[in-house]
Amino acid sequence: MRWGVVVRWGVVAALLLPGVPGVLPGVAGLGAQESPTYRVYVANESSDLVSRVAFTPGEGAVVEKEIAVGLMPGDNDGAHGLSISPDGRYWYLTIAHGTPYGYLWKFHAGPDTLVARTRLGLFPATMGITPDGQFLLAANFNLHGDMVPSDISVVYTPEMIEVTRIRTCLMPHGSRVRPDGARQYSACMHSEQLVEIDLETFEVSSRFDVSPAPEAVCSPTWVEPGLGSRANRVVYVACNRNQEVLEVDTGRWEVSRRFATGLAPYNLEVTADGERLIATLKGEQAVAVFDLASGRELGRVKTSRPVTHGVVASPDGRYAFVSNESVGSVRGTLDVIDLETLELVASVELGHQSGGIDFWSVTPADGRVR
Numbered sequence: 230m231r232w233g234v235v236v237r238w239g240v241v242a243a244l245l246l247p248g249v250p251g252v253l254p255g256v257a258g259l260g261a262q263e264s265p266t267y268r269v270y271v272a273n274e275s276s277d278l279v280s281r282v283a284f285t286p287g288e289g290a291v292v293e294k295e296i297a298v299g300l301m302p303g304d305n306d307g308a309h310g311l312s313i314s315p316d317g318r319y320w321y322l323t324i325a326h327g328t329p330y331g332y333l334w335k336f337h338a339g340p341d342t343l344v345a346r347t348r349l350g351l352f353p354a355t356m357g358i359t360p361d362g363q364f365l366l367a368a369n370f371n372l373h374g375d376m377v378p379s380d381i382s383v384v385y386t387p388e389m390i391e392v393t394r395i396r397t398c399l400m401p402h403g404s405r406v407r408p409d410g411a412r413q414y415s416a417c418m419h420s421e422q423l424v425e426i427d428l429e430t431f432e433v434s435s436r437f438d439v440s441p442a443p444e445a446v447c448s449p450t451w452v453e454p455g456l457g458s459r460a461n462r463v464v465y466v467a468c469n470r471n472q473e474v475l476e477v478d479t480g481r482w483e484v485s486r487r488f489a490t491g492l493a494p495y496n497l498e499v500t501a502d503g504e505r506l507i508a509t510l511k512g513e514q515a516v517a518v519f520d521l522a523s524g525r526e527l528g529r530v531k532t533s534r535p536v537t538h539g540v541v542a543s544p545d546g547r548y549a550f551v552s553n554e555s556v557g558s559v560r561g562t563l564d565v566i567d568l569e570t571l572e573l574v575a576s577v578e579l580g581h582q583s584g585g586i587d588f589w590s591v592t593p594a595d596g597r598v599r
Contacts, residue, residue: 265591267590289575309323315358319338335389345389352372353370358406371400379399397433399420403449408461413428418450423439441471447475467494467496491513492513494517505520509539539585550564552584554582562583
């Protein structure tokens with residue numbers, strides 16, 4: 230859990246969208262000192278901006294700061310994936326479009342100043358970071374290239390050096406490291422595989438076929454390791470085409486459960502206690518929330534704008550923060566969902582094609598560092 234006091238910056242934008250309450254149900258009238266403030270970073274791919282958003286229950290969500298990224302003056306660089314270091318000191322951004330190769334940028338969190346950058350492969354997208362923060366594994370998605378096997382870039386973060394690339398499959402995506410730091414997982418959108426990498430040897434240690442049937446297609450887009458009692462034992466795989474999420478036992482290498490979803494499940498998040506699974510439904514403009522003990526879907530929450538993309542839960546498991554890309558010239562949004570009431574409680578407009586997202590910090594209500 231990341232706790233920290235962060236200085237408030239000048240508000241860039243604050244917008245409550247139609248139909249979205251500005252105050253959480255049941256807490257109207259509470260003073261700011263009685264509510265913590267949660268902060269996330271969101272990448273806006275078609276604006277080449279990163280937004281830092283603060284959400285305070287009872288006050289709503291505001292954009293505290295916008296950070297311009299990219300190098301190409303005549304085209305979008307494509308700010309795609311965003312991950313924050315386990316200690317909260319840095320945030321990392323994949324610049325996907327490239328000429329032709331993409332880059333990884335490293336920033337100081339808070340001041341949001343550039344520390345370093347390094348070149349990766351073709352269209353680097355999602356990232357997983359080891360628990361000690363020493364290694365980052367970025368999936369080179371190769372969205373615009375030939376349909377050939379791509380790879381995972383391994384970066385030593387203190388020096389921002391790419392130490393190796395591990396060939397995996399066609400269009401790897403959803404890079405995540407399990408809690409003990411021993412294995413990394415990614416999904417192969419056009420190889421129908423879940424790939425496991427041994428982080429001691431930096432070699433592929435297992436491959437698992439996620440095809441639902443010979444005539445059906447999974448097209449996996451995300452892998453999320455289990456937490457709590459399921460940590461280091463299972464991972465969850467979003468089957469974008471087959472409208473389901475798989476729970477895969479990585480000890481026995483078998484599908485232990487299937488969760489039916491709505492259209493096009495895309496990104497996944499497990500709450501810190503390991504009890505709930507959150508899935509963005511890219512084709513349905515919604516988020517589905519599951520109870521992992523029973524396997525039951527608890528509810529489905531409509532988001533503020535279409536092409537629902539990324540999701541991250543607050544460390545206390547109370548809120549889910551969801552990015553929505555939107556369509557055309559319409560700006561994307563950041564939604565806040567109360568995981569107790571399963572209601573959309575705040576929303577704020579961001580840049581264009583809001584996607585990559587990660588949680589940064591909580592400022593407790595008493596303002597003290599914990």
